[in-house]
Amino acid sequence: MKAAVVTAYGLVPRYLDFPDPQPSNEHEIVVEVLAAGLHPRVRMQAGGSHYTSVGAGLPLVPGIDGVGRAADGQLWYFMSLNSRYGSMAERAVIDTRHSVVLPVHTDPLTMAATLNCVIASWLALTQRVTMRPGQNVLVLGATGGTGSMAVQVARQLGAGQVVAVGRDISRLAALSGATAIARISDSETIARIGSETDIVLDFLWGDPATEVMAALVAGRADPTRPMAWMNLGEMAGARATLPASALRSRRLRIVGSGQGSLTGATMTAEIPAVAALISNGTYNVEPCPVPLHDIERAWSLPADSSRRIVISQL
């Protein structure tokens, strides 16, 4: 079959022949892949920099999820937890225990663009910290695909205030669901509007995490009010400097949410609910379709967090 193939970490994937993946047990089936999102996590996989890359082996087909059609015509959303055979190929073997059948009217491109973006905060707020209705959430990196969905997910799950923080004020102002917005660099505003934050959803880490944590610690109305800092991504850096005093002087807890801290079964169990909300239009990340044979062009398109590149075979 044809596939996007990574032959060396750091090189752009190329459209090459690759052996067809074979089912290895009764839970696995072959699907024709229709759409696969080019998420930041996929770039990390292809670059060998994601924490799941250790021992993955090359060559590999990138892609962590997608929408495919089985031989019986059913449409599936699937996660590719096999780090060697990803979803950016003509065909994929899917584990039906980590996949869900989609309604026939589903738009594969929108589903492939949106589900990964929504499930991130959905799992974080339902499985990793269990947000109670009325709690206040701050989203760091709120203008991205996952961040903008996190603002909406927090509201839908019953958050009180949802503070959206990012580096582009005009894009922050256009977000739906935010009760307040602030630039990362505006520590004074963050300290004020975030003084009663209960949960931070952090998609950036790096220097923004250091800066925003310092502002929230400084502005805390009640130092004993618990605050959970939930890391989900590292768009601004894999390392952050955190002052020890922040941990002693405030009731601050640092946790994370992602593959490994959640089991495949936990993640799969939440997919039907999220897929249904995408199907009915509640959540929508705009897809930017690029054909599989144009994978090198897809990889080199300029970064644009307002829409998601989707490798399309429709």
Ligand SMILES: NC(=O)c1ccc[n+]([C@@H]2O[C@H](COP(=O)([O-])OP(=O)(O)OC[C@H]3O[C@@H](n4cnc5c(N)ncnc54)[C@H](OP(=O)(O)O)[C@@H]3O)[C@@H](O)[C@H]2O)c1
């Ligand atoms: N743990 C999970 O379950 C999970 C699931 C999905 C995604 N993620 C992770 O979440 C992160 C964000 O993914 P995404 O899909 O939202 O990506 P995206 O759509 O490309 O958006 C990237 C976001 O990061 C911001 N950003 C990039 N570099 C920055 C910097 N140096 N300083 C400040 N802001 C910066 C962008 O700001 P602009 O809008 O101003 O460009 C935008 O808000 C990634 O690390 C991804 O791997 C985690």
